[in-house]
Amino acid sequence: MKSFEYQVVPAPKKGEKSKGAKTPADRFALALTTLMNKMGVLGWEYIRSDILPCEERVGLTGSKSVYQNMLVFRRELHAEAVEMLEPTVLKKIENKDAPSDRLEPKISAIPAELFAETEADEPEDVGADPKHAAKAPVD
Numbered sequence: 001m002k003s004f005e006y007q008v009v010p011a012p013k014k015g016e017k018s019k020g021a022k023t024p025a026d027r028f029a030l031a032l033t034t035l036m037n038k039m040g041v042l043g044w045e046y047i048r049s050d051i052l053p054c055e056e057r058v059g060l061t062g063s064k065s066v067y068q069n070m071l072v073f074r075r076e077l078h079a080e081a082v083e084m085l086e087p088t089v090l091k092k093i094e095n096k097d098a099p100s101d102r103l104e105p106k107i108s109a110i111p112a113e114l115f116a117e118t119e120a121d122e123p124e125d126v127g128a129d130p131k132h133a134a135k136a137p138v139d
Contacts, residue, residue: 003077007044011069035071044073
């Protein structure tokens with residue numbers, strides 16, 4: 001039986017500028033193609049995209065649900081890697097005195113340059129904005 005490992009990455013939020021990409025749809029398609037080709041070079045096969053809910057903080061105590069577009073990739077584990085993992089997994093399952101009975105996922109490193117364009121899209125710290133700074137009482 002084949003075994004796979006999975007990687008979930010955020011979909012691009014903006015398109016990439018290029019001579020041939022004139023419309024926003026063309027630019028977005030180029031950004032998506034670039035990301036998928038980079039993942040393919042690393043051995044990852046595209047499976048599907050999902051829109052998933054995510055809780056985010058609002059203010060000090062509030063929260064709201066937002067939806068994130070995620071791309072799911074997988075790659076086959078080699079037989080040697082599966083054999084090396086099996087004793088560890090079985091030992092964790094058989095050890096009933098373990099503090100946690102759930103298995104932690106293995107997260108492989110993906111180069112940061114794949115996500116360089118998404119870092120600029122993150123919201124800035126509201127506290128740093130002088131418009132949102134608390135006003136001191138006037139005596």
